Amino acid sequence: MKDLRIVFMGTPEFAVTILKHLVVHNYNVVGVITAPDKPAGRGRKLNESAVKKYASETNLTILQPTNLKDEVFNRALKNLEADLQIVVAFRMLPKIVWKMPKYGTFNLHASLLPEYRGAAPIHWAIINGETKTGVTTFFIDDKIDTGEIILQQEISIKSDETVGTLHDKLMFLGANLVSQTVDLISTENFSTRKQPNLEEKSASKLNPENCKIDWTDSLDNIYNKIRGLNPFPAAWTILKNEEDEISTKIYAIRKEKRKHSFVSGKIIFTKKELKIAVKNGFIIVDEIKLSGKRKMDAKSLLNGFTFSTEAKFI
Numbered sequence: 001m002k003d004l005r006i007v008f009m010g011t012p013e014f015a016v017t018i019l020k021h022l023v024v025h026n027y028n029v030v031g032v033i034t035a036p037d038k039p040a041g042r043g044r045k046l047n048e049s050a051v052k053k054y055a056s057e058t059n060l061t062i063l064q065p066t067n068l069k070d071e072v073f074n075r076a077l078k079n080l081e082a083d084l085q086i087v088v089a090f091r092m093l094p095k096i097v098w099k100m101p102k103y104g105t106f107n108l109h110a111s112l113l114p115e116y117r118g119a120a121p122i123h124w125a126i127i128n129g130e131t132k133t134g135v136t137t138f139f140i141d142d143k144i145d146t147g148e149i150i151l152q153q154e155i156s157i158k159s160d161e162t163v164g165t166l167h168d169k170l171m172f173l174g175a176n177l178v179s180q181t182v183d184l185i186s187t188e189n190f191s192t193r194k195q196p197n198l199e200e201k202s203a204s205k206l207n208p209e210n211c212k213i214d215w216t217d218s219l220d221n222i223y224n225k226i227r228g229l230n231p232f233p234a235a236w237t238i239l240k241n242e243e244d245e246i247s248t249k250i251y252a253i254r255k256e257k258r259k260h261s262f263v264s265g266k267i268i269f270t271k272k273e274l275k276i277a278v279k280n281g282f283i284i285v286d287e288i289k290l291s292g293k294r295k296m297d298a299k300s301l302l303n304g305f306t307f308s309t310e311a312k313f314i
Contacts, residue, residue, distance in 0.1 A: 002186040004103065007082040009033040013050045014171050015088040018108060021175035022086075023058055027182060031061040031080040033090070069094050084185060086178060087140065098140045103185050105140045108178050110170045111203065112136060112152055114195045117145035118203035122170060123163050126228030128201065129220065132156050133166070135174040137181040139192060148192035150181050162230040162252075206233055213237040213250070215265035215313055219281040223255040226283070237313045239267075239290065248313070251295065252287035265312040274298040276313055 006029050008019050022029055032055040040047035048056075055062050061080065065073035074096060085105035087093065098105040111121035113136040118124075125133040134154040141147040153173055157166060184190045204210070206229075213222060213235050229235040234249040262268065262277035269275070275282040289295040290305070 002083070002188075003028050004083040004182065004186050005030045005081055006182070007031045007033060007077065007080055007085045007101070008051075008088070009085060009090040009093075010051045010088040011035045011049045012089050014110075014167065014174075015090070016050045016054045017171045018086075018088045018175045018178050019051060019054060021179060022182075023060075025179060027179070029060060030082060031063060031077075033063050033065065033077070035091075036064045036066050068097055074100075084182065086182070088174070088178070092144060093140060095142060106137050106150060106181060106185075107140050107145070107147070108174045109136045109138065109145055110167075110174065112154060113138060113145060113149060114198055114200040116201055116203040119205040121203040122167050123206060123228050124201070124203045126157060126161060126163055126166060127225050128228075129224045130157055133170070135170055135177050137177055138195070146195055148194055150184065150190070150192050151177055153177050160227070162227045164231045208236070211235055213313070215276065215278060217278070219255055219257060219278050219283070222278055222283055223253065226250055226253050234289070239311065240314050241311045242308045245314075247291040249289040249295075250283075250285055250287075251289070252285075254284040254286065255281060256284055257281040263312070265314055267307055267311045267313065269302060269307050269311075271302060272299055274302060 006022065006027055008022065008029055010019060011034050019032065032051060034049045034051040037046040037048050039045065052062060063073060063076055067073065077097065078100060082101045084101050084103040085098065087105060087107040093105065109121065111125065112134040116124055132154055134152055136152045137150040138147040139150065155169060155173060211229055211233060213225060215222070226235045230251045234251060236247060236249045239246040239248045258281050260277060264278050266277040267274065268277060273284065275284045285298045287295060287297055288301055
């Protein structure tokens, strides 16, 4: 097995786990490419990416290009003399970058490609009510998430799974798949398969519009949407409470299938329970955040907040 010189590219916490797995298992990581530091918070202090923080702690060579086609960056990248590049939650690479190493560049994607190409595959798998997903390694080409597949591993999605729990499962599953992929490539004895040209399910970028809850939708669709956005970025709605309209994020929930005569969005509450009427049942809220307040369990909210008898989510 060859001791391949690896350049790793990634930015968020998801990518850190994969990088750490490579370092701990003594893969030869010769450089890390991550996003430039960005100002954040009230003081606008420069914030380092999660990958940069870990790479700094482990004394890895770090490059932070603003432009991936920049000549200075490309010279620095070439000087690392990588045999292989690995991309995890980074950005689209120009051909000059992904073609540079002898063994090419592969990406880890958190879905069973060709399904859920795009920015938010973990969220959309849950939102769409899937019962399985997985991780895929594939060689990068000139389009997004379309390259030839190297390895895939499947995992089931539990009926009460949230994006937070599934994210962590796929993160550790992905770390193992990446190391298996490196080992396979190093043998030079492997085959890839082309992705089928199917109308795959999309994993488009999340935004305020597609994270808003539609209370006229079905019980299952609403339930899936809320857990598919819990805890980040969180499904949101507007609480109409007499004259007030309060932006609200909803996190942990349960569902109750039951026929009733309430209008969709109607809030039914007791001293201990908060639930919302939808078609053929109720969404029971366990964790919620009203604008200007901290995230709290429903019982705590009910202890200090007064809902009008006509209160509803719109």
